[in-house]
Amino acid sequence: SVLKSIKHNPLVLQSLGNGLNQAKIGVRAKQQLTVTIRSLCASSNRNREDSWFKSLFVRKVDPRKDAHSHLLAKKEDNNLYKIQCMCLTHEDVLPSIHADPDYPCELVGTWNTWYGEQDQAVHLWRYRGGYPALTEVMNKLRKNKAFMEYREKRGRMLLSRRNQLLLEFSFWNEPVPRPGPSIYELRSYQLRPGTMIEWGNYWARAIELRQQNNEAVGGFFSQIGSLYMVHHLWAYKDLQSREETRNAAWHHEGWDEVVYYTVPLIQHMESRIMIPMKTSPLK
Numbered sequence: 001s002v003l004k005s006i007k008h009n010p011l012v013l014q015s016l017g018n019g020l021n022q023a024k025i026g027v028r029a030k031q032q033l034t035v036t037i038r039s040l041c042a043s044s045n046r047n048r049e050d051s052w053f054k055s056l057f058v059r060k061v062d063p064r065k066d067a068h069s070h071l072l073a074k075k076e077d078n079n080l081y082k083i084q085c086m087c088l089t090h091e092d093v094l095p096s097i098h099a100d101p102d103y104p105c106e107l108v109g110t111w112n113t114w115y116g117e118q119d120q121a122v123h124l125w126r127y128r129g130g131y132p133a134l135t136e137v138m139n140k141l142r143k144n145k146a147f148m149e150y151r152e153k154r155g156r157m158l159l160s161r162r163n164q165l166l167l168e169f170s171f172w173n174e175p176v177p178r179p180g181p182s183i184y185e186l187r188s189y190q191l192r193p194g195t196m197i198e199w200g201n202y203w204a205r206a207i208e209l210r211q212q213n214n215e216a217v218g219g220f221f222s223q224i225g226s227l228y229m230v231h232h233l234w235a236y237k238d239l240q241s242r243e244e245t246r247n248a249a250w251h252h253e254g255w256d257e258v259v260y261y262t263v264p265l266i267q268h269m270e271s272r273i274m275i276p277m278k279t280s281p282l283k
Contacts, residue, residue: 011143022186072200072221078130079174081108081166081220083231084123094123095279096148097212102139104133108175109233109282111184116272122186124175124218124233134165164225171204172219175233180283183273184217185242189230190268191264196221196228206258207282210234213245217282235282 043157098107108124127133139149168174203219210216215234222229236242249255276283 004159007195070159072169073195078128079168080126080130080134080223081168082123082127082134082163083166084122084125084161084163085117085221095145097141098281104129105137107281110277110280111274112277114183114273114275116270116274118252120272121277122272122274126175162225164222164229165262166220166222166231169200169203169219169221171200171207173216175218175282177281178235178283180276181237182243182283183238183275184282185234186272186274187232187234187265188270188272189208189227189232191230191265192230192267193228195265196230199230199262202258204264205254209249209252209255209258212248213241215245 028167062215072238094107094110097103098106104127106126108126110121110123113120113122127137196282200221207216207219213236215236217233217235219233220231222231234242236245
């Protein structure tokens, strides 16, 4: 009973070990007690590690019988988004495609990175009509002489580029043009596979706490490209405004709980501070 009472108290185990070193007992008895104390210490450490590990999974995602894209995406429209990250490129051709009614797509925003990965342009496109609209645009662009020349020039300038196809969360705002001037933050999260619905459940409540300064622009999750990726797009007047707005969120009841339960869902996260290009609808 004594051993059980001290087994889960590491401070008691440490005191016993220190006392043992000073005790005047036989060598054999000291060796036996040393083995016992070391065994208890190992057990205590395992229990603490198990407790910490279990704390990461205090809430379990309920079993689902439908894809998370059907459960989390907006159903009233059929928008598909594409985000492109690439070396800085000539931008004149982009607004011409955006303004052409023959193309079922819109340039939501185009930015240069200010802080984060340098010398990078980020473009966000919206395809009204989903995958058929994307396919239609791609087929028409192949016949667009100005775009093909732009693409050839861009290919000689690029070191790398990547893109993703995204859906927008049903509980986020749809990105609409803003007058500005603003700086934008793109926060990207690589989630653990199987946790997207849990993320969506928490942020469906959390987004209400982040609308005080109209900073929420759009929220998206990936369908093609790097999977289980989430992108949150925010707008601020400047970096100081960003700092004050983010700190103010901690004064809202429930924000600490959202952070506590969503952080363990993340494998990797990244933040970019971006400046809109002159032709960007999001200023």
